Amino acid sequence: xxxxxxxxxxxxxxxxxxxxxxxxxxxxxxxxxxxxxxxxxxxxxxxxxxxxxxxxxxxxxxxxxxxxxxxxxxxxxxxxxxxxxxxxxxxxxxxxxxxxxxxxxxxxxxxxxxxxxxxxxxxxxxxxxxxxxxxxxxxxxxxxxxxxxxxxx
Amino acid sequence: xxxxxxxxxxxxxxxxxxxxxxxxxxxxxxxxxxxxxxxxxxxxxxxxxxxxxxxxxxxxxxxxxxxxxxxxxxxxxxxxxxxxxxxxxxxxxxxxxxxxxxxxxxxxxxxxxxxxxxxxxxxxxxxxxxxxxxxxxxxxxxxxxxxxxxxxx
DNA sequence: TATTGTTATACTCTATAACTATA
DNA sequence: TATAGTTATAGAGTATAACAATA
Numbered sequence: 484x485x486x487x488x489x490x491x492x493x494x495x496x497x498x499x500x501x502x503x504x505x506x507x508x509x510x511x512x513x514x515x516x517x518x519x520x521x522x523x524x525x526x527x528x529x530x531x532x533x534x535x536x537x538x539x540x541x542x543x544x545x546x547x548x549x550x551x552x553x554x555x556x557x558x559x560x561x562x563x564x565x566x567x568x569x570x571x572x573x574x575x576x577x578x579x580x581x582x583x584x585x586x587x588x589x590x591x592x593x594x595x596x597x598x599x600x601x602x603x604x605x606x607x608x609x610x611x612x613x614x615x616x617x618x619x620x621x622x623x624x625x626x627x628x629x630x631x632x633x634x635x636x
Numbered sequence: 637x638x639x640x641x642x643x644x645x646x647x648x649x650x651x652x653x654x655x656x657x658x659x660x661x662x663x664x665x666x667x668x669x670x671x672x673x674x675x676x677x678x679x680x681x682x683x684x685x686x687x688x689x690x691x692x693x694x695x696x697x698x699x700x701x702x703x704x705x706x707x708x709x710x711x712x713x714x715x716x717x718x719x720x721x722x723x724x725x726x727x728x729x730x731x732x733x734x735x736x737x738x739x740x741x742x743x744x745x746x747x748x749x750x751x752x753x754x755x756x757x758x759x760x761x762x763x764x765x766x767x768x769x770x771x772x773x774x775x776x777x778x779x780x781x782x783x784x785x786x787x788x789x
Numbered sequence: 790t791a792t793t794g795t796t797a798t799a800c801t802c803t804a805t806a807a808c809t810a811t812a
Numbered sequence: 813t814a815t816a817g818t819t820a821t822a823g824a825g826t827a828t829a830a831c832a833a834t835a
Contacts, residue, residue, distance in 0.1 A: 503694065507671060509690065511664060512672070519665070545652050547648055549648070551815080561817065562818075582816090586811050587810065627780065630780040631667040633771040634769060634780075687825095738834080740833065742793090
C-alpha cells in the first residue's frame with residue numbers, strides 16, 4: 484500500500500517499456516528499423532536503399548531471374564517493382580533480355596558495372612552489419628539469424 | 637568444366653537466396669513483417685494497428701505520460717502522433733489531462749474502456765505471438781528477444 | 790531562448806484495378 | 813483462361829517547416 488498518490492495526476496520520470504519489450508513483434512520491428520537506419524546512411528553513396536540492394540543482389544546471384552520471381556522472393560507487388568528495375572536499368576547496373584523460354588517475361592541480368600557496384604556494396608553491407616551487431620558475438624549473431632528465419636520461413 | 641551453358645540466357649528454376657539470408661538486416665525485416673502481417677489480421681477486431689497498440693499500451697502502463705515521451709520512446713515524430721492520440725481519444729480509450737507540472741504538456745491517461753480493451757488486446761497479442769513463434773521453443777524465443785534488444789538498444 | 794503540442798504539407802511506400810502481350 | 817509485365821492511381825506511412833502557448 485505505502486503512500487500511494489491519487490493516481491490522477493502522476494508524472495512519468497522514466498517510461499516503463501517493460502511490457503512492450505516482452506513482445507517479439509515490437510523487438511523485431513525496432514531492431515529492423517535500427518539496421519535500416521544505418522543501412523540508408525552508409526549505402527547512400529551507392530544510391531541503394533535496402534530494397535534496391537536486395538533486388539540488385541538477387542539479380543547478380545540469379546542471372547536471368549524474372550520480375551515475377553523477384554516479387555515472390557521479396558514479397559513485393561509487381562507494380563512496385565517496375566520502377567525499381569527501371570531505375571537500375573537506367574543507371575546501367577542491370578539489363579532486361581528476352582526470356583529464353585517464356586515470351587512474356589524478361590530475364591534480368593547484371594551488367595559489368597552492376598556487378599562491380601554490387602561487389603563494393605556487399606562489402607559495405609558486411610561492414611555496416613558488423614557495426615550494427617557490435618554488441619553480439621559471432622555465435623550470437625548466427626543464432627539471431629537462425630531464430631529470425633524460424634519466424635518468417 | 638562440364639557442360640556449361642553460355643550464361644547468356646539461363647533460366648532460374650529456384651531462386652538462390654543464400655546471400656541475402658546471411659544479412660541480419662534482411663532477416664530482421666522479413667521477420668518483422670511476418671509478425672506485423674499476423675498482427676494486423678488478428679487485432680483488426682480491436683481496431684488497433686501495431687503503432688496504436690504500442691501507444692495505447694504505453695499509456696496504460698504509464699499513466700500521465702506525455703506525447704513527447706511517447707515520441708521519444710517509440711521513435712515517432714510529434715506531428716504523426718497527434719492523429720493517433722486524437723483517434724484513441726475520440727474512441728473513448730484515453731483522455732488528455734492537464735500536466736500537473738508543465739503547462740505546455742498534456743498527461744495521457746487510459747479510460748476504464750481503454751484499460752478494458754487493452755487487457756483483451758494484450759491477451760490477443762500474447763496468443764498471436766505464440767502462433768507466430770510456433771517454431772521456436774520458449775528458450776529460443778527468450779534468446780531471440782534478448783539478441784534483438786542488443787541490436788537496437 | 791527552448792520546448793510541447795499542433796497544423797499544414799510534401800514525400801515515400803504500399804496496394805488495387807485494369808490493360809497488353811504471350812502461354 | 814491464366815500469367816508476366818506494365819500503367820495509372822489511391823491509400824498509408826513518414827518527413828519537414830512553421831506556429832501558438834508555455835517553460
